[in-house]
Amino acid sequence: MKDEVPQRAYTRTPIIRSRHLIVFLTVIFIFVTVASFSTLTLLVVLSESLTSVSASVYLNNMDHDIDACSDFYSFTCGKYAKNHAIPQHATKISVLYEMKQNLDNHLRNILENSAHENSTKSLRLAQTYYDSCMNDDAQNELVGKRRCKHSKLLVEDWDVYL
Incomplete structure (x- = not known):
């Protein structure tokens, strides 16, 4: 105790x-x-x-x-x-238009020229998405697959009589 x-x-x-x-x-x-x-x-x-x-x-x-x-x-x-000359594709030009073009060019340079290994995860995802959007062959293949799938669905619904 x-x-x-x-x-x-x-x-x-x-x-x-x-x-x-x-x-x-x-x-x-x-x-x-x-x-x-x-x-x-x-x-x-x-x-x-x-x-x-x-x-x-x-x-x-x-x-x-x-x-x-x-x-x-x-x-x-x-x-x-x-x-500042007005571009052929535009009817007018402004400071905001110019700023948007500069921002678009800057983002394009980041997405196209940055090394994927040294980037953050979010930047790598954005670069992958950008690359997939800019890949014309993959886009055409994807559109072709969608067309084939769509036309196959249409044909399956047809009734065929012999």
């Missing part, structure tokens, strides 16, 4: 529990604060670089030879028409 420890030694008092809770909440608060600060820093850096890129686009489109007070539109957009 000497080895018996009073039951009270194993129970924690509410003060100890509240101290643990305060320490735990403090650690969580510090973690959330650090995580949000690093995300905010990344957003600030990205927005600064994007701002300089968009500013250079606007500055390159401006025609400084024209008086802004007499023809503001030509002043702000005058060089855009001079520097």
Whole structure:
């Protein structure tokens, strides 16, 4: 009976529990604060670089030879028409159209030129899907199989009388 420890030694008092809770909440608060600060820093850096890129686009489109007070539109957009020809397949061109074309070209380069082994799983799946869509022989074979299957189903439904 000497080895018996009073039951009270194993129970924690509410003060100890509240101290643990305060320490735990403090650690969580510090973690959330650090995580949000690093995300905010990344957003600030990205927005600064994007701002300089968009500013250079606007500055390159401006025609400084024209008086802004007499023809503001030509002043702000005058060089855009001079520097950008309308493609044969389009009826008009705009900055958004140009951005879409640049994005499409960038994505096409990523999907066509990236090594499949070094890519992430999602990029490998996208590359596989892109490759299958761009493979004309496989597409023609698939269409042919679908036609054969469809015409076989049509023929099976016909009644044949001898």
